[in-house]
Amino acid sequence: MKTPSKMIPLLGLVALALATQAEAQEQVVKIGHTGPLSGPNAFAGKDNENGVRLAIEELNAKKLVVGGKTLKFELKSEDDACDAKSGVAVAQKFVDDNVKFVMGPYCSGVAIPASRVYSDGGVLLSTVGTNPKVTQGGYKNLYRIIASDNQIGGSMAVYAAKVLKVTKVGVIDDRTAFGQGLAEEFTKEAKKQGLTVVGQEFTTDKAVDFTAILTNMKAKQPEAIFFGGYAPQGAPMTRQMKQLGINAKLLGGDTLCSPAMGKLGGDAVNDAVFCAQGGSILEKAVSGPAFKEKFKKRFGADADAYAASYYDQVMFIGESMAKANSIDPDKVGAELYKTTYKGVAATYAYDDKGNMKQAPITVFTFKNAAPTALASY
Structure with missing residues (x-):
């Protein structure tokens, strides 16, 4: 049956309305990543970024619903070059862009000065900066996702x-x-x-x-x-x-x-x-070999030092959003502080300073x- 030409505009309006309704039921959550994407440590920055990316792809496949809306996670990655000045500038950029969840920095020398900017901006920060000073600033919603120095x-x-x-x-x-x-x-x-x-x-x-x-x-x-x-x-x-x-x-x-x-x-x-x-030995961890396999299949490279830790924390954050029924960093942070999460590289539970209670080595x-x-x- 041929569709009457006068019905085409009407069908188009219906399709547009349905698409608009679908978008209205979607909530975008930006996940920032800051690390060395240039310079001698770029291999580590890219590896960490890929750990975040893999978790984001899996969270999007889960279609988590918070507040009646399906969460759509988006990765925003910036190069801090393991340089303090660049890292602080990246932190301010993320705050200005309303990125409320950030993974990194990789280098302690960046994490220490940048953490103040993130805290002032209401950002939940998860870092692998290992210097003890990273978590001694008294900032809320700052988490060290590995063992400290x-x-x-x-x-x-x-x-x-x-x-x-x-x-x-x-x-x-x-x-x-x-x-x-x-x-x-x-x-x-x-x-x-x-x-x-x-x-x-x-x-x-x-x-x-x-x-x-x-x-x-x-x-x-x-x-x-x-x-x-x-x-x-x-x-x-x-x-x-x-x-x-x-x-x-x-x-x-x-x-x-x-x-x-x-x-x-x-x-x-x-x-x-x-x-x-x-972190524990991935080969001997229950889900370690599967993680290594899917990481290599997705990125064509073996997971380096902290890809699994970055992946774990992003998954923990997603789970905490679902439990809190909120994407507010304070409410999500409250869940992180009180909850234990079994990830690939470790079991994550944080003390009041944001350090892991038991960090395997x-x-x-x-x-x-x-x-x-x-x-x-």
């Missing part, structure tokens, strides 16, 4: 004493808020464990040549060297240790557990680097230039 640095000192059985250690840090804080926590616990700190050296997060400080360190004959810093420096440092005939193990925190260490350091990192990372080494889990604590 005192947990990570301390656990590496215990591992050095109890498992590696070393007695003399050297310490190097890159003078960033993250690297310096991590090294301080390692040093404190190392002394408690009876280890002798034979020397301390400093570098920067832009350096590529560590010959001078490593030569100084070699003369003091440490059995292990702890490096507070990032993989783009840790990898060449490991190669240069080998070239200088330094047989000490290189110890570090979560940032050295990245596959980037193997890509940049090659064979030099094998059985020579030991690092501690927040895994120690890794490298085999065939790839991070290999040894044990979880």
Whole structure:
């Protein structure tokens, strides 16, 4: 049957009305991501961003209904380049754009100054900034979604004493808020464990040549060297240790557990680097292998250090919105504070400062230039 031409405008109006009604039943929720999408740590920023993206896609598939409206999550991602000034500018941009939920920053040196801007703007912030100062500002709705430096640095000192059985250690840090804080926590616990700190050296997060400080360190004959810093420096440092005939193990925190260490350091990192990372061993976690598989299928790359943690927290936020029947950050935050969520990388429960009550830690080494889990604590 042929549709009369005079009915076409009417049908168009009906379709438009139905579409408008559907849109009216939809509530857009912006999820911000801030991290290094350029520079030497861009691999980590992209990995974290993809963890957020995967969670958003899954939440949209669930079609959560809050206040009678279906939530539509949208990712807004910005590059802070692990730079404090850029990170504060990104924070202000998100506040101005009415982004009320932000994942990041990755670097403690960005998280510490930016957290004030986010707090003043009423934003619920979830970060992997590990420096203890990140959660000491007294800001509400700020969550550290992994272990802190005192947990990570301390656990590496215990591992050095109890498992590696070393007695003399050297310490190097890159003078960033993250690297310096991590090294301080390692040093404190190392002394408690009876280890002798034979020397301390400093570098920067832009350096590529560590010959001078490593030569100084070699003369003091440490059995292990702890490096507070990032993989783009840790990898060449490991190669240069080998070239200088330094047989000490290189110890570090979560940032050295990245596959980037193997890509940049090659064979030099094998059985020579030991690092501690927040989170349990994904291969042994109930939903870990499935997460790794779907992440690789979606992005064509293996999940790096914190993709699972970012994914978990976004899923936790979505669940909390449904429970609170609200997208108001304060109401969602109230749910996060009082609820426990079993994710892929950990079981999330926060204290009143936003720290995880029980943050699992895994120690890794490298085999065939790839991070290999040894044990979880």
